[in-house]
Amino acid sequence: METTYKHYDIRLSIDSRLEQVRVLSGALRGIGKELELSDDKLGQLELMMVEAVNNVIEHAYEMQGGNDVRVRVEYNSEVVNLIISDSGRTMPDAVHAETHEMPDPEDLPEGGWGMGLIHLLADSIRYIRDAKGNHLHVSKQLV
Numbered sequence: 001m002e003t004t005y006k007h008y009d010i011r012l013s014i015d016s017r018l019e020q021v022r023v024l025s026g027a028l029r030g031i032g033k034e035l036e037l038s039d040d041k042l043g044q045l046e047l048m049m050v051e052a053v054n055n056v057i058e059h060a061y062e063m064q065g066g067n068d069v070r071v072r073v074e075y076n077s078e079v080v081n082l083i084i085s086d087s088g089r090t091m092p093d094a095v096h097a098e099t100h101e102m103p104d105p106e107d108l109p110e111g112g113w114g115m116g117l118i119h120l121l122a123d124s125i126r127y128i129r130d131a132k133g134n135h136l137h138v139s140k141q142l143v
Contacts, residue, residue: 007076016057016067016086021050024071031073035080041142044121045080048138051114052084060088060134079123080140087133 012027014020025046032042053069061067072083118138119125126137 008074010073012071012073014053014069014071015065016061016069016088017065018054018057018063021053021057024053025050028073031075031080035075035077035142037142041140045082045140048118048121048140049082049084051118052082052136052138055091055114056084056086056088056134060086060091062089078141078143080142082136082138082140084136084138085133090129091127091134091136 008031010027010031012024014023028046028049029042032045037045049071053071056069057063061069067086067088070083070085072081072085074081074083121140122138123141124137124139128135128137
């Protein structure tokens with residue numbers, strides 16, 4: 001018998017101000033509760049999302065409010081996908097290059113530590129720049 005998993009897709013949006021990031025954290029904690037995630041898994045997801053959104057605000061939008069930061073949370077019982085989107089500056093290649101090792105701080109542009117943490121915690125990362133802006137896809141396996 002084949003198992004069918006429910007799939008959920010939640011879309012959130014905040015203004016590009018650091019004080020609004022905590023609203024996203026609260027929403028993600030609610031999703032984690034629904035999925036009955038361990039504190040460890042939920043903490044990893046929250047850290048990845050907060051680091052990514054902070055990077056958008058600090059670097060893509062250069063701390064300027066009035067810009068849209070979108071977070072899409074797709075999940076089922078096996079995986080959580082976070083898609084963080086913005087219309088700001090393009091992310092430098094060195095920051096989003098696929099690696100699962102903490103990069104050398106001397107090689108990182110400003111803000112690279114956050115992406116280093118994301119690389120360590122995520123099971124997969126993909127960055128896309130298209131006509132609609134920047135999209136960072138971060139996945140975390142739950143099983």
